[in-house]
Amino acid sequence: MVNITEKIKEIETEMARTQKNKATEYHLGLLKGKLARLRAQLLEPAPGAGGGGGQGFDVSKSGDARIALVGFPSVGKSTFLSKITKTKSEIAAYSFTTLTAIPGVLEYGGAEIQILDLPGIIEGAAEGKGRGRQVISAAKTSDMILMVLDATKKAEQRRLLEAELEAVGIRLNREPPNIYLKPKKAGGMKITFQSPPKNIDEKMVFNILRDYKILNCDVLVRDENATVDDFIDTIMAPHRKYIKCLYAYNKVDAISLQHLRELAREPHTVVMSCELDLGIQDVVERCWQTLQLMRIYTKRQGVDPDFSEALIVRTGSTIEDVCDQIHRTLKETFKYAMVWGASAKHVPQRVGLGHVVADEDVVSIISSYRA
Template identity: 55%
Template sequence: MSTLQKIAELEAEYAKTQKNKATNYHLGLIKAKLAKLRRELIEPSGGGGGKGGEGFDVAKSGDTRVGLVGFPSVGKSTLLTKLTGTFSEAASYEFTTLTAIPGTLHYRGARIQVVDLPGIIEGAKDGKGRGRQVISAARTCNIILVVLDVAKPATHKILIERELDGFGIRLNQEPPRIMFRKKDKGGINFQAFVPQTTLDAEAVTAICREYKIHNADVHLRCDATVDQIIDVVEGNRKYMPAVYVLNKIDQISIEELDIISRLPHCVPISAQHGWNLDELIDKVWDECKMIRIYTKPKGQIPDYTAPVILHSHHPSVEDFCNRIHRTLISSFKYAWVWGSSVKHQPQRVGKEHILADEDVVQVVKKSG
């Protein structure tokens, strides 16, 4: 029996099983088995995990990578051209883009790489089309723009989320507050620090044993689900921000636009006419938590032409040093900082100091 056939059988069994407290244990085992089989599809045996193929091995460049994901003919190619000036063949028929095409957007001193990925089709997570290569490339991005045609059913949004979820990409979710640590002996040490709605020690132990894990510490600091436990045990999930780009708003009425714009994490645009692209770029900036820090060599004026871009709302001086070069922090003595994060201009700070957007930093190294 093939992997896809096994998955289909387990999905059918899951669908016909009643959902209640008595079946939680059985349903948890089914989900664990499904997760293992889907990993086989994502990471086929034989080493290397499968290469992306022509056009998919796009070198990561710039400060941030943005992936355009969506069904064919929703306007991704047009959007890439409008944002970056990079021409990606656009036409009114499906599957125009057959390779991953990168372009660079310059914004607030940052270089943002935008990658137009080939159109996703339903079943990509099961290996249909070139879905595996597309979504593997999507995992390398800092943020996903899910481009949707507002004239087509909203079910496209659900289908794309399902495909990405099947490849371990969790959109607009935070990692669950679960501590999971394998050990050599002692069995499964289960501790829940908050009341649990669906999980208990028996269910967690069963899931661990499905993965042939017999000794581990599992501490829950949230009301966890079976899926979250499996995600933590699998250990290869990618938690990414996503923006739903509702394209072709020039084809709907103001009343319809008012309704769809209430969707969370969405920005309505018209790529063809260039409408509302500024708001989209600002949204990408905010969701990626980009912060600009300027460098100041000793005895020189700050370099305002090439800021160091950090991805955090609360970056430290140590984060700044590591972004420049991973060995810099080993010779770090202290830093001078100018900007809104300090009371005095300049102010001497240590590596734990939290920086603010557009601060200026001068690093002083240890002598010798």
């Protein structure tokens, strides 16, 4: 582990010293590829290496979604958890109060959302400092990250946290690169660009693939703005996680009104004061929107729908997904569904498995099953 960390430092030093120009682009690309491999090894050590999650980090995923609270020590994560759930995470006016992953359950919009209060991340977490690897591994299992920041501190705080998450393969508020890569058993490399690329070329792609010992494959780069980092992310896809992130600035009661307005205007950002109970409900509502969850109500033939209990599905879900939520065998006897709500062209509308539902739709599944 120490050797890997030393190698990472050596490569980072070499990259910092190398001036970027056309002559060094290929060398920098190879260094980035090596760096990505070493960081993946550091985060996910080989079986038997004793690099597991650690005591308190193996929290079973439950509910309709999981949100990980990430932030530096003493920014208010534990206080926020205690405000929105019945969980009482230990709170004190000193750093590193929370030493394990503390789970809580937020009930909102008919959904049960698991909130995971992770120990404070410090700079260097990606290299294993302060149980950082375990914290980040737990964050990777979440559907969304709520990055809790101290509004009284410098903007550097957010940049450092983003850099730590980026270093271990967590990509915030981004989509996977529009690059197709399929390894083959033989036939060499076939590299195709859908449009003339602006940041990489065939030689760069070839060198990186060869460095990863991928000698037979098909590559199709669909995005003309794709970078070396995007291509490395495509190769390292099993070690990458693309997660929605909401930035929550706490302690806004201690900053000027002008600074508050500036923070509130930033993308993917909310502001709050846990101490004064300000904006906490706004944060919860933004979490719901970011998770893109929907409520679907079911209805039996001849019976009014039950609005006291909802099925929770993701935005973009279809009738087939609704069937899976009810019972995985329901599709086998499915005939059609009747839908009332925003997704229906007329009310009710008879639809098939591919129909995309909308929030608060009422759905009645008609089955060929006979008891």
